[in-house]
Amino acid sequence: MSxxxxxxxxxxxxxxxxxxxxxxxxxxxxxxxxxIYSLAxxxxxxxxxxxxxxxxDVESAPLEQITKQLFKLINVVKISELDPARSxxxxxxxxxxxxDAGSRSQVIELVGIFEGRIxxxxxxxxxxxxxxxxxxxxxxxxxMRPYGIVELQRTGRVALPRLDRQPPRLRSVSGRAS
Amino acid sequence: xxxxxAQALIKSLEAEGVEVMFGLPGGAILPVYDPIIxxxxxxxxxxxxxxxxxxxxxxxxxxxxxxxxxxxSGPAATNIVTPLCDAxxxxxxxxxxxxxxxxxxxxxxxxxxxxxxGITMSVTKHNWLVTEAADIPLVVRxxxxxxSSGRPGPVLVDVPKDVSNQLMDWYWPTDADVEADLPGYxxxxxxxxxxxxxxxxxxxxxxxxxxxxxxxxxxxxxxxxLGELVALTGIPVVTTLMARGCFPDSHELCLGMPGMHGxxxxxxxxxxxxxxxxxxxxxxxRVTGKVSAFxxxxxxxxxxIDPAELGKVRRPDVPIVGDCRLVIEELCGALRALDGxxxxxxxxxxxxxxLARIKSWQKEFPLRYEQDRDSSVLKPQFVIETLxxxxxxxxxxxxxxxxxxxxxxxxxxxxxxxxxxxxxxxxTMGFAVPAAIGAKxxxxxxxxxxxxxxxxFQMTAQELVTASSERIPVKVAILNNAYLGMVRQxxxxxxxxxxxxxxxxxxxPDYVKWAEAMGCVGLRVESPEEVLPAIEKANQIDDxxxxxxxxxxxxxxxxxxxxxxxxxxxxxxxxxxxxGGR
Numbered sequence: 104m105s106x107x108x109x110x111x112x113x114x115x116x117x118x119x120x121x122x123x124x125x126x127x128x129x130x131x132x133x134x135x136x137x138x139i140y141s142l143a144x145x146x147x148x149x150x151x152x153x154x155x156x157x158x159x160d161v162e163s164a165p166l167e168q169i170t171k172q173l174f175k176l177i178n179v180v181k182i183s184e185l186d187p188a189r190s191x192x193x194x195x196x197x198x199x200x201x202x203d204a205g206s207r208s209q210v211i212e213l214v215g216i217f218e219g220r221i222x223x224x225x226x227x228x229x230x231x232x233x234x235x236x237x238x239x240x241x242x243x244x245x246x247m248r249p250y251g252i253v254e255l256q257r258t259g260r261v262a263l264p265r266l267d268r269q270p271p272r273l274r275s276v277s278g279r280a281s
Numbered sequence: 282x283x284x285x286x287a288q289a290l291i292k293s294l295e296a297e298g299v300e301v302m303f304g305l306p307g308g309a310i311l312p313v314y315d316p317i318i319x320x321x322x323x324x325x326x327x328x329x330x331x332x333x334x335x336x337x338x339x340x341x342x343x344x345x346x347x348x349x350x351x352x353x354s355g356p357a358a359t360n361i362v363t364p365l366c367d368a369x370x371x372x373x374x375x376x377x378x379x380x381x382x383x384x385x386x387x388x389x390x391x392x393x394x395x396x397x398x399g400i401t402m403s404v405t406k407h408n409w410l411v412t413e414a415a416d417i418p419l420v421v422r423x424x425x426x427x428x429s430s431g432r433p434g435p436v437l438v439d440v441p442k443d444v445s446n447q448l449m450d451w452y453w454p455t456d457a458d459v460e461a462d463l464p465g466y467x468x469x470x471x472x473x474x475x476x477x478x479x480x481x482x483x484x485x486x487x488x489x490x491x492x493x494x495x496x497x498x499x500x501x502x503x504x505x506x507l508g509e510l511v512a513l514t515g516i517p518v519v520t521t522l523m524a525r526g527c528f529p530d531s532h533e534l535c536l537g538m539p540g541m542h543g544x545x546x547x548x549x550x551x552x553x554x555x556x557x558x559x560x561x562x563x564x565x566x567r568v569t570g571k572v573s574a575f576x577x578x579x580x581x582x583x584x585x586i587d588p589a590e591l592g593k594v595r596r597p598d599v600p601i602v603g604d605c606r607l608v609i610e611e612l613c614g615a616l617r618a619l620d621g622x623x624x625x626x627x628x629x630x631x632x633x634x635x636l637a638r639i640k641s642w643q644k645e646f647p648l649r650y651e652q653d654r655d656s657s658v659l660k661p662q663f664v665i666e667t668l669x670x671x672x673x674x675x676x677x678x679x680x681x682x683x684x685x686x687x688x689x690x691x692x693x694x695x696x697x698x699x700x701x702x703x704x705x706x707x708x709t710m711g712f713a714v715p716a717a718i719g720a721k722x723x724x725x726x727x728x729x730x731x732x733x734x735x736x737x738f739q740m741t742a743q744e745l746v747t748a749s750s751e752r753i754p755v756k757v758a759i760l761n762n763a764y765l766g767m768v769r770q771x772x773x774x775x776x777x778x779x780x781x782x783x784x785x786x787x788x789x790p791d792y793v794k795w796a797e798a799m800g801c802v803g804l805r806v807e808s809p810e811e812v813l814p815a816i817e818k819a820n821q822i823d824d825x826x827x828x829x830x831x832x833x834x835x836x837x838x839x840x841x842x843x844x845x846x847x848x849x850x851x852x853x854x855x856x857x858x859x860x861g862g863r
Binding site (some may be wrong): 118 | 427463465592593767
C-alpha cells in the first residue's frame, strides 16, 4: 500500500444528507489540486445529517483556506479538524487471502491476534475482516501479504475526538458561513 | 389551490417581489414560459443567454436587488455560465432559473441535456436540481435569501420539464421554514466586540493609516457610514475598482483607485501606510501586486462578511467577520469611546505630515495624458473626460474589460454609489452592453452610458437589438482603437512590440451601420472637436439606444502601471519610464 502521509490532517465534516453534497465537498479539494487520501461518509444518528471523514495530506495553511471554503458550502453544518493524537480513529479492512492446508491455521491465528473475524471460507481462500486503529490495520495488511492477497478493501478511516481527561480538542473553524 | 410547478415558479418569483426578468425560452423551460404571459413580471427577451445573465448583473448592481435570468437547458445553461462566474467573482446577487430535460431523461444524453448543477457548482453560491414541484416555493425563497444575504452571489435553480408540469398544492414558506431547511447557513453580521475595540485602538494610534475600501462597502449599503468614519477620523480612502463611487471622488480624502492601473497617490499611500483598514476588500492580486512586497510596514485591520477572505492573501492583525455597515457603525462607536475614559493614555500621533505627503504626491503625480487639440488624433482619456463633464453627475457608467475600463475608472468622477457597473474579478469582455441595459431597466430614471472597447463591443453587441425592441435607451461610447488594446499594450511593453493577433480594424465592422441595423442611432467621431457635439446629440436621444464610434489613438496606453508580479513600489508613471525613454 502507499506509505502513510507524513503530515495528514483529519477533517470531520457534518453535512446535510442530500444529493450532490459529496461532490461539492470533494470539488473544493480537487480544484486546488489536493488529493483526498481517504474518505468515509455515512448518515449520523440523525438521518438528516451525514458525517464525512476526510484524510488529506496538505500543509496547514492551505488546509485552513480549504476548511473555510468548505464552511461556505450551504449544506455544510459543522467542520472539525481532528488532531490525530487526540482522536479515536477506526478503519475496517476486508481481505481475501489464499490459504492451503499449511497456511490456513496461521492466517486464522493472526486474525485472532488482531481480534478480527473470518467472514467467508472456501477450500483455497479465506475472507477476513479486521477493524481498529489504522496503524494496526496496516500491520495486519503487511502480515497477510506473504500469504497472497486476492482482493483487499479498506474503508478509509472514521474518527471522533477523544473524550479522555481533557475537554475534546475539537477545533471548529472560527467564524460562520456567509 | 392546485398549481403546476411552472405556475408555482412564476407565482413564487412574484411573491419575492421580482419586477423584471431577462431570458430566452426553449424546449425544457417551455412550461414556465406559459404563465409568464399572465404574470405581472416584465420579461425581457434577450438575443443570447449570456446577455440575460449580464443584464441581471447590471440590474442587481444598480438596484441592490437580485437580478433574475431565466433560460432553457443544455446550450442555454452553458451560455449563462460566464455571467454566473462573473457574478460569483464580484459577489453580485443573481437568481438564475434553468430548464432541464424531464427527470426520466436525465442522464440519458437527451436532446439539450447537460449537467447544469454539476457545471455551475463552482460558480454559484449554491444551486438546486428540483425533483418535486412541491419543493419549488421553498427553493425559490431560499434562492433569493442566499443570493442576497451574507456575501451575496449567484444561485441557480434547475427545473426539469416534468416537474414544471407536475401539480402541487400552493403554499408560501415562512422565514422559519427557510431557516429550518438551511441548518448550515448562519452568516455572521455583527463584528466581535473585542476585535472592534482592538481595531479602534490601532486606528486611533496609527500615524499613516489608509482606508482600503472594497466592493463590500457597496454590497453592505455602507457608503454613508464610511463617510461617517472618514469624518470622524480624517483618514484617507482608496476605492478599489469594485468600490468606485462608494466614497465621492471629489472628497479631499478620496485618493481614487489603487492597483495595477491605480493612480500614484493611491498606490503609494498604501505602500507607505502603517495601517490598512480593509473594509469589504479582498487583497486581489491586481491591487496588491507582488504580495510579499505589498504595504510592507502596514498592520492590517480586515473586515469582511466572508471569513474565508480573512487571511486568504494577507494575514490581518485584527480580523473582523461581519457586515461592513454594522461593523463600521460599531467601529465609529468604539472610536468615540476612545475619546473618553477608555482612551486615556493613548498616544495619538500627529497625522499632518502624512496628509501633507499625500497632498504632495497628488500634486506631483496626477493622472496625465496629452490631447493635442489641433491634432486629428483622439485620445481615449479625452473622450471619457468630455463625457464625464457633459452628463448628469448621477449618470451610471458601465464598462467592459480592458484599456477603456481602466480609463473610465481613472478619469470618471464618481460621486454616488451604484453609478459604476463593471466586471472586476472575472474580467469578462462584452460585459458593458448587456450590463448597461440591465442597469437602465433597474434605474430608468438615470442616464446610462456604456463605455466599451471595440473588441468587447463585438462580443455582445447584438443585445442592442434587445434594447431597441424593448425601448431601453442606453448609450454606448465605443473607444475604437482597432485593437485588443490591453493585450496590445502588454505585447508592446513585455513582448518587444511583437503584436500577435490583436489587430481588429477600425471600420470592419462599420459600427455606425451596425448600430443602425440594430435600431439604434449610430454616430462617428474622428477628431477632438467632434467629441462634444456627438455627446450632446446622444444625450438628447431618449427613445432608442445610441452608439458612438470614437476613433481613438491605437498607441495610447494605460498609465500608471504596475507590471504583473512586480512590487507596487515599481510603479511606471508614463511613457518616459515605460518605453525605454522614447
